[in-house]
Amino acid sequence: MIIKRLFIRDFGIFNNQLLEDLNPGLVVIGGYNRAGKTTLLNLLRHIAFGFPRKKAFISAREQHEVEAIVLLDTGEEVNIHIQGYGTPVVSVLKGNRQISSVSEIYNNLDSFTYSQLFTISLDELQSFSSKNSEKEKLQSILLGAGLKEFVLIPQLEDYFYKEAEKIAGKNGDPKVKELKPYFMRIEEGLRIREEASSQVILYNQKQKEYDTIHKNINEFKNKKSVLEREINRLDILKNNYNLYSNIVELTSKISTDEAKKYLNDEVRFYPEKARNIISKYTEKQYWIKEQTVKLKEKYSISSMEAVIEKINKYKDEIVFLKESLSGLREKINFYFEEKKNLEEEEKQIKNSLNAINVDWQSELKQLEYIRT
Incomplete structure (x- = not known):
């Protein structure tokens, strides 16, 4: 059975709330504290059998009223309407089968078995570990349904929490424990x-x-x-x-x-x-x-x-360039003349040095080689 549409007219904190286009697979409902998660769980737990007359049960502003459209495994589509503490009223929207009560939809399951199979919480499973009678009662229900593994959920939860602490510590920090070398490698990458x-x-x-x-x-x-x-x-x-x-x-x-x-x-x-x-x-x-x-x-x-x-x-510029070229030629000639004089002076100095000491000749040649 799949709930396609849920209209909550009056139930706890919910007032004229509509949920539709619900995913046929797993639906995760989350929210802050006192957002209504437990209220919604109680609604789903009692939608098949009606709301109990208990003082501790979730109250309504005026009168409880909920309406749901569900799709059965046979392909039929039915509407379930609950008002006050009355019995849920079923009407077939799509299909030829006549359904007189909700129990026909759930194969005549009793309310306790239905709630323990389909709407039990982890907190309730945890509490059964200390109450043998309740535990045995739950085990008999789960064994009859072939779902005895549900009792192991609290133990598995503790086991996986410990394994998770080994991997990434209590806070799930990737920089510690077994994740540390991989984190460091990723960080380096x-x-x-x-x-x-x-x-x-x-x-x-x-x-x-x-x-x-x-x-x-x-x-x-x-x-x-x-x-x-x-x-x-x-x-x-x-x-x-x-x-x-x-x-x-x-x-x-x-x-x-x-x-x-x-x-x-x-x-x-x-x-x-x-x-x-x-x-x-x-x-x-x-x-x-x-x-x-x-x-x-x-x-x-x-x-x-x-x-x-x-x-x-550009007559003036041309004449100026011509005169400038003449000046440049004079400077170049002057530089060549100076070079010639310096070379002559260098030659005279070398001759004087050679005349002072003939033994210096090889060293002078080496110095000349280095200079060139």
């Missing part, structure tokens, strides 16, 4: 796992840093290539700036009406001189065109106007 996890996290962080640095290196390489090309262009512009400026200036002067008139006069009065000037000018123009083509091909320059514009824009 957790420590190793945590350390490994931190190493993995550190590795991932370093990997991200490496990827970021590698990416920055590639970006800097690209920027370096761009800057090197710009430096080469500026170097070419710097080296040819004066020449190109003169050519531009001369071209501008020659293009004026006055210059054209003068050239025509030169051609008329000094034909040979004019031809030489024009020839040189033509050669210069041809050379400029060649250099322009080379610059365009080498540095992918589409228009020289942009280059000329940059030259005019």
